[in-house]
Amino acid sequence: MLVGSLSLNTKLVFADPLTTTLAPTRPRSVAAFTSVWAGAGSFAGFAYVDGEAITHAKSDFERDREMALRVFVHGVPETTVVWETLREGVEGPSVSLALPGFGNPLPSGFLPTKDQYASWLTGELKKVEGPIDLVGHDWGALLVLRMATAGDVRLRSWICDVGSVFHPDYVWHPWAATVITPGQGEYMLLRRRQSSPEEAVAMMLGGGVSARDASEVFAAHDEVMSRCILGLYRSAVPNVAADWGADGYAPTSAPGMILLPTGDQLDDGALSREVAGWLGARTEVLDGLSHWWMYDQTGKAASVLEKFWAALE
Incomplete structure (x- = not known):
């Protein structure tokens, strides 16, 4: 309980x-x-x-x-640290779930595929007695969309970014395409693990992530995390919608919102809006914010979440 x-x-x-x-x-x-x-x-x-x-x-x-318990799910290659700043800016009880293998051990027998992670998240959420407001970013967003569309877990609401990645026409971005390619993915992730901290965190710093948090994410990236990244992406070829889409294009039972940070180069706003329309979800533009919109210093991101949740009362 x-x-x-x-x-x-x-x-x-x-x-x-x-x-x-x-x-x-x-x-x-x-x-x-x-x-x-x-x-x-x-x-x-x-x-x-x-x-x-x-x-x-x-x-x-x-x-x-x-x-409602606010449940936050991080992305790849990240850890729960990416949610700390935002969680401090929103009210109510919250928990940030650590994906297995991302800064923590893999359970025995755990295969790092998108379906295994979805099953894991389903199990975690079913332990919660009471309403759940589910929030996801990056791969965490895709898991949130899976929870919202599969109907195995009762949610009060859901919020995510990168809705476009759930679209059947989505084509993986270059970084993901490299990860998916045998040999190239292993080499790229090995180079990242062996690079200097300054080189490894440059992209996150450019997206507004604090130096402390970017360094923590880099320090957590070990061989286990690399295996999990490879497994996740390679289980989603040609894209996530190839099999998850069968359940994914009808209005969800819980109200949802897809965030549209205008500075997120990994997202396609038009496709995200189309996915939102299919799911009966609203969209919210986060002007000037990056892929790591949760590091917004203006308070806008937290305010958007709070207003959405307040409307559910």
Whole structure:
């Protein structure tokens, strides 16, 4: 259970349940979130009071449980660090899930294909008791679209970027095309792992990612992550829609939004808008923002997400 367990003679009091976030501990899985939630006394704003007020305490606790959990899914080659800045700018409980093999070990027997990652994410989300607002970026966006269209997980809402990559006419960008090519992909990723930190992080820095976070992503890129990148892309030939598209072109049961950062060179705005139309989703232009729109310093990206979620209340 997401909420863990509490003693029947314990009262859990939130100083302000609507603004308390889980950012200080940075849980990277639903299991870790569960552990954090159960140990909530470690958060500022919590207090434990033994005794008679347990009835009132349960209503407070249940009210917080009913808040939607914001679940963030990162892309490739990235780690959960890319979400930290944005998570600090939005209200409500949240968790950033770490894709297996991206800065963490691969479970035994895990094959890094798009279907395996989709099954993993389905399992993680089914551990959540309560409404889910799912947010994805890059490959995380494709997994979000899979969750939204396959219907295996009940969502309150979904948000993603690079909607064009879900389009049947999408052609992989040059970096992905190289990864997919046998021999060339292995060599390119090996060179990246062996390059200097300055060379490896240049693209992310140019897209607005902080030097600290870009360096953390580079440090996490090991041979395991390279194998996972190769497996993901090579399971999506000629594109993601080749098999996922069979379930993907009808209005989703949960309201959705596809983000359109005007500086994202990996996206095709026209194709993204077409995918949004098929799914009954709205679109939101993020003027001047890059592929890493979550590093927006103006607060616009956070505001767009907050307004979308507020409209669901």
